[in-house]
Amino acid sequence: MRAVLIANPKGGAGKTTLATNLTGHFANAGKAVTLCDLDRQQSSLRWMAFRDPAMPPVTGYFAGNQMLINLPKEPDWVVMDAPAGLQGYKLSDYLRLVDKVVIPVVPSVFDMAATEDFLAAIRQEMRGRRHAIGIVAMRVDPRTRAASMLEEFLKHFDIPILSYIRNTQNYVNVAASGLTVFDPPRAKFRRDVEQWQPLLQWLEE
Template structure:
């Protein structure tokens, strides 16, 4: 089992969108996926409740002890303001940590201390957990995308992929769907954007 923690202390950075779509992506690949919503706002949970039963199954987890033996993936959606002891606990659980960052000055500044803290986590220093950044609500070919690339280079962290700003995510969420549950004619381009993210997540 591999646990993927989605984290950024800034609210609205795209954690839940990344978590639910990553879970959907892995479920579509045929894997057994659990989703654990650690945020009291329960956005991922709301999404999961809406998810039609005929779609690739994503199992809700609410306690570590309840993790099914056959689970291959555990996606952890985390709350805003995550840091300190709680962050350490969760990073210890995780094999990989994905940090969605929007390419605005405010988001970048708000995330700076967090990335520094994350890199100092023992599990990260000992390479038990790997950190990757995802450009959130941004196209890599834009000026904002270039800004994010420059910023991430400073941190010496991999920028593993891009989740573009599109209403596909918003509309799909209303129906408990990820973009991988949408027909190819509608979401093919967006689904293709996820390939590098999936490769990074699946890499040994």
């Protein structure tokens, strides 16, 4: 079993979107995958409840109320969807459990400012495991000024941007029916799936 934590202290950064779509990727790749929803709002589990039983299956559970988390050993992958405002001992606990941490960041001045302390804390906690932290630039076109602002901001932290995920209603639409851009009909989401490739490769390293 390998585990990945999707975290960012800001609500709306794209954690649940990344967590559910990543889960969809693993399921479509024939892997056994479990979503561990750490957020009281349980958006990931709601997404799972909508999922068409004809689609590659995913399992999941709520763990936001547990003091000590034990991840299941059976699945190939556990994807952990963190709540907004995650910090302190809970953050440290989760970081100890996982192989990788993925941080979605929307390149707005507000989101970057809200993420600064978090990035510093994670870097400190993950000393010696630096290569296990990666950023996903969320809702951004890599050729824009917003993207270069984000790159400039992240230079301080020396954490790589793994993928750029464009702003598209595809993510909104699939979420509403328990689907992901990795589920059929695949032709419709080809551009989106392409954008995920560097992130997916990094996860497998």
